[in-house]
Amino acid sequence: MLRKLFATATAASAAVLVQPAMPAMAGQVWPNLPVGIKNGIAARVGDTVYVGLGSAGTDLYSLNLNNPASGWIKRAPFVGTATNGAAAAASGDTIYVFSGNGKADPAAVAPIIFDTVYAYDTRSDAWRKMNTKTPVGLSGGKAIALSDGQIAIVGGYNKHLFDNYVSGIAGIDKEKNPEVFKNFVNSYMSMKPEDYRWNAKVLSFDPNTGQWGSFGDNPYLPNCDSAIVSQGDNAFTLVGGEIKPGLRTPDVKSVTIRNQTATWQKLPPLPKPTADARQEGVAGAFAGSSGGAILVAGGANFKGAQSNADAGKWFTHDGIAKSWREEVYAFDGRDWKEVGNLPRGLAYGASFSVPNGILIVGGEDKDGAARKEVFLLNWNGRALSVED
Numbered sequence: 469m470l471r472k473l474f475a476t477a478t479a480a481s482a483a484v485l486v487q488p489a490m491p492a493m494a495g496q497v498w499p500n501l502p503v504g505i506k507n508g509i510a511a512r513v514g515d516t517v518y519v520g521l522g523s524a525g526t527d528l529y530s531l532n533l534n535n536p537a538s539g540w541i542k543r544a545p546f547v548g549t550a551t552n553g554a555a556a557a558a559s560g561d562t563i564y565v566f567s568g569n570g571k572a573d574p575a576a577v578a579p580i581i582f583d584t585v586y587a588y589d590t591r592s593d594a595w596r597k598m599n600t601k602t603p604v605g606l607s608g609g610k611a612i613a614l615s616d617g618q619i620a621i622v623g624g625y626n627k628h629l630f631d632n633y634v635s636g637i638a639g640i641d642k643e644k645n646p647e648v649f650k651n652f653v654n655s656y657m658s659m660k661p662e663d664y665r666w667n668a669k670v671l672s673f674d675p676n677t678g679q680w681g682s683f684g685d686n687p688y689l690p691n692c693d694s695a696i697v698s699q700g701d702n703a704f705t706l707v708g709g710e711i712k713p714g715l716r717t718p719d720v721k722s723v724t725i726r727n728q729t730a731t732w733q734k735l736p737p738l739p740k741p742t743a744d745a746r747q748e749g750v751a752g753a754f755a756g757s758s759g760g761a762i763l764v765a766g767g768a769n770f771k772g773a774q775s776n777a778d779a780g781k782w783f784t785h786d787g788i789a790k791s792w793r794e795e796v797y798a799f800d801g802r803d804w805k806e807v808g809n810l811p812r813g814l815a816y817g818a819s820f821s822v823p824n825g826i827l828i829v830g831g832e833d834k835d836g837a838a839r840k841e842v843f844l845l846n847w848n849g850r851a852l853s854v855e856d
Contacts, residue, residue, distance in 0.1 A: 473794035478622065483555060485658065491766045497538045497844070497856060498546060499531070499537070499540060499665065499846060500840040501534060501829065501830055501840040502540055502542070502840070503523075503524050503840065504523060504524075504830060504840045505519055505520065505523055505817065505829070505830035505838055505840075506523045506815075506817060506832040506838040506839070507523060507816050507832070508520055508523065508552075508554075508830070509521045509522070509554055509565055509818070510556065510819070510829070511556050511557060514589045515532060515533045516530050516531065517531050517533060517829070518530045518588075519829050519830065520543075520546070521546055521550065521552070521554060521568070522551075522552050522816075522838075523552075524838075526545040526548075526550050527545060528544065529543065529778065529781050531842075535687055542583070543588075544593045544594055546586065546588075546595060547586070547595040547597065548586050549570055549571070549582070551565070551569065551570045552570055552607075553569055553608050554566060554568030555567060555568075555607075555608075555609040555621055555649050557591065557611035557613045557619045557621075558613060558619050559618075560675075561589065561590050561618055562675065563587070563588040563590065564586070564619060564673070565587075565607045566584075566602055566621060566673075567582050567602050567606035567607050568606075569581045569607040570582070573677075577638045577639070578631075578635045578638035580631045581605040581606075581627040582602075582607070583627065584601065585597070585601070585602060587675070588772075600678040600679075602624075602680075603671065603680050604624055604735065605624050605625045605626055605627030605628075605667070606621060606624035607627075608710070609621050609667060609692065609808075610694060612698060612704050613700050615702055617674075617675060617676065619672070619673045619674075619772055620670055620672060620683060620704075620723075621670070621671040621673065622686065622694075623667055623691050623692045623694060624692065625666055625667075626665040626666055626667075627763065629659040629664060633662070634673075637649075637652065637653070657713060657782075657785075657786070659712070659782060660712070660782055661689050661711045664712055666691075666692060669682045669683075669685055669791055670682065670685075671683075672727070672827065683728060684729050687732050688713075688719065689711045689717070691708070691710060692709055692710045693708065693710055693752045693816070694706045694707060694709025694820055695709070695753040695755035697756060697762050698757075699722065701733050702724060703722065705722045705723075705735070705762060706721050706723065706766060707720050707750075707753060708738060708749045708753055709749075711802075712781075714773055714784050714788075715770075715774070715777055715784040715785070716749030716767075716770075716773070718737040718738040718748070718749040718767045720736065720738065720804075721734055721735060732849060736802075736803055737804075738750070738764065739805065742806055744771065746775075748772075748791075749774070749792055750764075750769050750815070750816070751767055751768055752766075752767050752815035752832070753766050753767030753793075753815065754766050754814070754817060754819035754826065754828050754845075756819050756820065756821035756826035757821045758821070758825040758845065759798075759825075759846070759848045760800070760849065761799055761801075761847055761849070762799040763797070763798055763801075763826055763845060764793070764796070764797045765796040765810055765826070766792070766795075766810050766814040767815075767827070767834075768790055768791065768793065768832075769791055769793065770788040770790055770794050772788050773792050791813070792813030792814060792834040793813055793815070794810045794814075796808045796845065798847055807847060808851075808852035811843070812833055813834045813852060814830070814831040815831055817829055817830040817831025817832070818830055818831075823856075824846055826845045827842065828843050828845060830842070843855060
């Protein structure tokens with residue numbers, strides 16, 4: 469998250485041509501993106517998927533799942549300030565984008581978490597800013613549409629605390645005042661998870677009225693950058709995510725919303741990777757349904773952070789290099805098992821459940837680069853395959 473907050477939002481060209489941005493290559497089923505995209509938004513409307521923003525600035529692209537050979541089409545550019553880590557969901561034919569983070573002005577010293585809501589009408593290819601504000605910071609949160617058109621949102625960083633932190637960091641000359649800089653960072657990063665005051669409610673948003681509400685409290689530590697998988701009518705599963713900067717969780721929870729109330733159930737946690745001593749949990753993982761199972765793939769974590777937390781060292785990732793994961797896990801409703809690997813360590817991209825598996829779009833690699841690749845993960849209950 470901190471890397472996202474320090475990212476400089478890039479401005480996209482004002483001229484937009486609605487045309488294929490990149491045709492499929494010969495023999496390639498799933499065309500690559502025209503630009504690498506990480507920390508962006510993803511939504512599906514009918515048989516069309518949309519990805520953009522994040523590292524793509526104000527760009528938005530769509531792909532027709534029934535005709536992938538036609539390539540990604542560039543859509544109308546986002547009309548707000550370029551944003552990273554926004555929550556997004558499609559309700560009807562409209563995609564709603566909540567919060568995110570970035571510089572409110574190119575000349576700003578530090579980024580902030582936004583409290584804005586934007587709507588993209590897929591029929592008219594047009595954006596508009598809605599006359600409402602998010603009740604809390606929702607950067608790093610996850611949104612999902614319900615059967616009645618409402619949108620449920622979980623997680624989200626505390627705007628006040630993060631804005632103050634990144635502003636404070638930007639105001640300290642690290643070279644001239646290394647101890648001041650170090651102490652400031654340590655004081656923030658050494659807080660316990662609950663002290664970050666992330667969004668601990670299941671928020672509701674009504675696109676028809678622009679009104680906000682709540683489906684109730686999250687009984688567990690709130691997570692940011694978790695993976696989310698729709699489980700049918702008004703139910704979804706949350707996998708992993710951060711519980712504080714640098715510390716992930718392996719926990720998995722299912723949420724069902726009935727009569728305007730969210731009911732939570734804890735599921736078996738992600739298992740230990742074959743190559744590691746323990747499961748650190750993952751943030752920014754890809755997820756979806758394939759072969760009657762939930763698949764979770766990739767993500768990022770810090771190996772050793774869990775042990776530091778167990779020892780009460782709450783700056784859990786101090787001195788630890790970030791790790792981009794390759795493992796793919798499958799959950800059959802009873803247990804998880806490790807079933808294979810991604811072509812490379814990857815996190816913070818987009819994923820969509822499609823008839824033949826899970827479409828993986830973009831993401832960030834171990835060098836921090838935004839990727840263009842698009843491929844399909846398929847699990848048939850026995851073996852995992854990757855289709856370009």
